[in-house]
Amino acid sequence: MGLLSKKDAKLITDPLADNNPITIQVLGICSALAITAQLKASIVMAISVMAVLGIGNVVISLMRNIIPSKIRIIVQLVVVAALVIIVDQVLKAFSYELSKTLSVFVGLIITNCIIMGRFEAFALANGPWRSFLDGIGNAAGYGLILIIVGFFRELLGSGTLLGFPVLGDPIEKKGLYAIGYENNGFMLLSPMALIVVGIIIWVQRTRNKELIED
Amino acid sequence: MEHLELFLKSIFIDNMVFATFLGMCSYLAVSKKVSTAVGLGAAVIFVLAITVPLNWLLDQYLLQPGALKWLGAEYADYDLSFLSFIMFIATIATMVQLVEIVVEKFSPSLYNSLGIFLPLIAVNCAILGGSLFMQSREIPSLGLATTYGVGSGIGWFLAILAIAAIREKIRYSNVPPALRGLGITFIITGLMAIGFMSFGGMLTGGDEPEVKKGTTVQEGDKEPPQVQLENNDSNNNTVVLKDDLGMANTSKVNE
Numbered sequence: 001m002g003l004l005s006k007k008d009a010k011l012i013t014d015p016l017a018d019n020n021p022i023t024i025q026v027l028g029i030c031s032a033l034a035i036t037a038q039l040k041a042s043i044v045m046a047i048s049v050m051a052v053l054g055i056g057n058v059v060i061s062l063m064r065n066i067i068p069s070k071i072r073i074i075v076q077l078v079v080v081a082a083l084v085i086i087v088d089q090v091l092k093a094f095s096y097e098l099s100k101t102l103s104v105f106v107g108l109i110i111t112n113c114i115i116m117g118r119f120e121a122f123a124l125a126n127g128p129w130r131s132f133l134d135g136i137g138n139a140a141g142y143g144l145i146l147i148i149v150g151f152f153r154e155l156l157g158s159g160t161l162l163g164f165p166v167l168g169d170p171i172e173k174k175g176l177y178a179i180g181y182e183n184n185g186f187m188l189l190s191p192m193a194l195i196v197v198g199i200i201i202w203v204q205r206t207r208n209k210e211l212i213e214d
Numbered sequence: 215m216e217h218l219e220l221f222l223k224s225i226f227i228d229n230m231v232f233a234t235f236l237g238m239c240s241y242l243a244v245s246k247k248v249s250t251a252v253g254l255g256a257a258v259i260f261v262l263a264i265t266v267p268l269n270w271l272l273d274q275y276l277l278q279p280g281a282l283k284w285l286g287a288e289y290a291d292y293d294l295s296f297l298s299f300i301m302f303i304a305t306i307a308t309m310v311q312l313v314e315i316v317v318e319k320f321s322p323s324l325y326n327s328l329g330i331f332l333p334l335i336a337v338n339c340a341i342l343g344g345s346l347f348m349q350s351r352e353i354p355s356l357g358l359a360t361t362y363g364v365g366s367g368i369g370w371f372l373a374i375l376a377i378a379a380i381r382e383k384i385r386y387s388n389v390p391p392a393l394r395g396l397g398i399t400f401i402i403t404g405l406m407a408i409g410f411m412s413f414g415g416m417l418t419g420g421d422e423p424e425v426k427k428g429t430t431v432q433e434g435d436k437e438p439p440q441v442q443l444e445n446n447d448s449n450n451n452t453v454v455l456k457d458d459l460g461m462a463n464t465s466k467v468n469e
Binding site (some may be wrong): 023026027028029030031073074077078081082084086089103104107108109110111112113117171189190191192193194195197198199201202205206209211 | 232233234235236239242243257296297298299300303304307308336338339341342344346347350390391392393394396397398399400401403404405407408411466
């Protein structure tokens with residue numbers, strides 16, 4: 001990475017694994033779980049959050065010296081809400097079906113704790129470029145978990161990925177279904193999202209013993 | 215009757231935590247002790263009961279397409295619904311601030327128990343989610359909106375109370391080290407959510423579920439075929455395997 005110094009690159013790579021916003025910092029879980037029944041919705045959600053968090057971090061970072069600390073929450077909420085309205089309108093304009101699937105969860109990006117958390121913890125104390133990298137890094141860490149959960153739920157639940165049947169045809173018994181494989185419809189129900197995230201946390205903490213809570 | 219139905223529905227069937235995962239962040243962060251969980255839960259009921267009806271009024275008289283008709287005929291075709299996010303969140307943030315000031319002034323003891331949680335609530339997804347669901351489900355009257363707010367608040371309260379009690383007890387259990395803390399909480403919440411799904415058919419029986427749960431499930435694999443093991447006659451040692459299509463496979467069991 002010639003473009004980024006080592007310290008800056010760490011801002012992006014850290015949240016992907018050992019400081020992941022979802023599994024370690026426990027932020028932004030609400031929206032992560034509800035929309036992951038399909039891989040496509042997860043990817044769109046990840047991109048939306050990345051746009052909002054990247055731009056929002058820069059805006060807050062530029063204003064950090066003129067925001068009175070007493071009303072900073074309201075200022076942050078207004079910045080996020082404005083960005084989310086833009087994202088929502090873009091989604092409605094270019095992919096109406098998907099914005100119906102995501103329903104209220106686009107709006108709930110406003111109260112996604114990752115965004116407020118990064119504003120408070122990073123953007124209020126750092127310059128715009130570093131804040132931008134931090135925003136992109138954390139959104140990528142969030143998106144990574146979303147995509148993993150979405151991948152497994154869609155693959156095991158409906159046997160498709162991004163809507164393409166990858167395991168064969170369940171009705172005409174082709175592909176894997178020919179040897180008796182069945183889709184697990186349970187994976188599409190919301191409780192399984194929690195359990196899949198629980199398993200991801202389990203795997204991650206088994207691999208890195210330092211993360212274990214006592 | 216309508217009120218009771220919506221009330222029970224918002225507590226059990228559309229439970230904020232277990233059905234829509236709203237307010238998970240504070241649900242996970244503040245559920246280590248029952249006493250703090252009760253404080254936060256009470257604050258959530260309180261704020262939802264105020265903000266949902268308030269946002270209903272905003273939605274009805276300001277934001278919906280054609281809502282500005284009361285200003286005069288020339289405003290009738292304005293559609294401000296794209297502003298609803300920012301209006302709702304502004305209402306919530308100011309109401310939370312206002313409630314904090316009022317409670318501090320008139321009831322210092324309540325302030326001491328709720329006080330630290332109130333600022334947290336402005337960014338709790340359950341609160342904004344309550345208003346957004348109120349809008350997208352088109353709740354028809356102010357009274358019903360209040361019922362919906364209180365009901366969803368109580369549902370959230372129940373959820374955080376239950377998980378806090380379980381987490382207090384589970385501290386004494388031998389959980390695998392890597393699952394301790396966050397991991398096991400996720401899995402327990404998942405199991406509780408499965409339990410809450412059984413409330414689904416409680417009210418009207420055959421009502422269509424509103425959430426588009428399982429729209430992508432193909433016909434026929436919704437339920438795995440139930441295999442019944444039935445030992446019909448103990449003398450000839452034959453086991454009849456029945457699945458739900460009514461086909462029976464008989465097979466001899468060797469002694």
